[in-house]
Amino acid sequence: MKKPLKVTITGAAGNIGYALAFRVAAGDVFGPDQPVILQLMELPMTMGPLGGVGMEMEDCAFPLVHDVVLTDDPKVGFRDTDYALLVGAKPRTKGMERSDLISENARIFSTQGRAINEYASREVRVMVVGNPANTNAMIAAANAPDLPRERFTAMARLDHNRAIGMLAKKTGALPGDVKRMIVWGNHSPTMHTDLTHCTVKGQPAMGLVPEDWYREVMVPTVQRRGAAVIEARGASSAASAAASVVDHVRDWFLGTPEGDWVSMGVHSDGSYGIQEGLVYSFPVTCKAGTYQIVPGLEVTAFGTERMKVTEKELQDERAVVADLL
Numbered sequence: 001m002k003k004p005l006k007v008t009i010t011g012a013a014g015n016i017g018y019a020l021a022f023r024v025a026a027g028d029v030f031g032p033d034q035p036v037i038l039q040l041m042e043l044p045m046t047m048g049p050l051g052g053v054g055m056e057m058e059d060c061a062f063p064l065v066h067d068v069v070l071t072d073d074p075k076v077g078f079r080d081t082d083y084a085l086l087v088g089a090k091p092r093t094k095g096m097e098r099s100d101l102i103s104e105n106a107r108i109f110s111t112q113g114r115a116i117n118e119y120a121s122r123e124v125r126v127m128v129v130g131n132p133a134n135t136n137a138m139i140a141a142a143n144a145p146d147l148p149r150e151r152f153t154a155m156a157r158l159d160h161n162r163a164i165g166m167l168a169k170k171t172g173a174l175p176g177d178v179k180r181m182i183v184w185g186n187h188s189p190t191m192h193t194d195l196t197h198c199t200v201k202g203q204p205a206m207g208l209v210p211e212d213w214y215r216e217v218m219v220p221t222v223q224r225r226g227a228a229v230i231e232a233r234g235a236s237s238a239a240s241a242a243a244s245v246v247d248h249v250r251d252w253f254l255g256t257p258e259g260d261w262v263s264m265g266v267h268s269d270g271s272y273g274i275q276e277g278l279v280y281s282f283p284v285t286c287k288a289g290t291y292q293i294v295p296g297l298e299v300t301a302f303g304t305e306r307m308k309v310t311e312k313e314l315q316d317e318r319a320v321v322a323d324l325l
């Protein structure tokens with residue numbers, strides 16, 4: 001039997017964490033023959049509900065789960081962890097400016113970066129979900145100087161999957177027929193969906209949908225999908241967000257399918273003229289826990305303009321948290 005992987009989930013009693021923990025336990029992320037030890041973290045005042053999650057986990061009797069650790073102590077939660085899924089973050093409350101949210105969460109992610117640096121496996125992979133996810137990933141990496149920054153990524157996959165779902169519906173195809181989707185930039189309303197290289201059943205997507213539908217309907221709908229779900233459901237997306245964490249980590253761990261790529265928030269190496277060091281969503285291919293930004297893709301003038309807007313937003317976010325980098 002394989003050695004169990006240690007998987008940390010922060011905010012494990014929250015909406016996304018609750019949906020995610022059971023998918024990891026069922027083998028949806030690391031495969032049906034890979035045992036896991038779950039290290040579920042919460043804030044001290046949420047340890048009560050986390051105890052309930054622990055009870056339900058026990059009641060599922062998942063064969064792959066070798067242990068479940070429930071803790072509010074980063075030293076315990078990140079101890080020897082192989083995968084740290086940083087979901088927990090402070091939600092935006094009424095009257096709070098975006099910069100206040102960034103500052104509050106930046107402190108959480110700098111502390112977690114230091115704890116990961118100190119206690120995690122030297123092979124750890126970190127995925128940040130808690131918002132502002134891109135900037136939080138940059139902060140966590142900056143506070144973990146003993147680990148390569150390539151180990152820290154941010155979720156762009158829900159936006160990527162939303163774009164695939166929308167295009168499949170529009171063209172009467174199945175989501176699995178859509179390949180080479182790209183969502184560039186920040187996980188925020190400035191993100192940019194790019195169909196230039198996308199195909200549906202092998203046909204160029206831009207030949208299947210009207211250009212004005214792409215620019216005026218698709219791009220803004222993907223940008224505002226999170227808000228639309230909140231409006232309809234009365235709560236932010238949770239099951240779909242958890243499903244996208246599953247996709248992101250599974251592809252990072254097991255690899256992307258041949259001939260396709262995924263969108264992932266990673267440190268820019270200057271590719272496509274994006275400022276080096278920002279955590280920006282690029283198209284990447286993955287193999288056995290590593291990723292590579294897809295090089296040399298043609299970008300349209302429309303795409304370049306939108307990619308700069310989302311880059312500028314990330315530069316502004318970075319300026320707010322400069323003291324923590």
Ligand code: NDP
Pocket residue numbers: 010011012013014015016017041042043046087088089090091092108129130131132133155158226236237238241
């Ligand atoms: P959720 O589980 O709904 O969301 C968690 C985070 O994911 C939020 O920052 C949320 O951002 C973000 N997120 C990123 N992408 C998406 C997306 N596409 N759709 C929805 N959310 C997205 O929040 P809850 O408040 O239910 O749970 C958070 C939990 O984290 C709480 O239980 C809290 O106690 C815990 N926590 C734990 C910490 C720790 O373990 N050290 C630290 C801080 C909090 P947004 O708010 O913008 O929707």
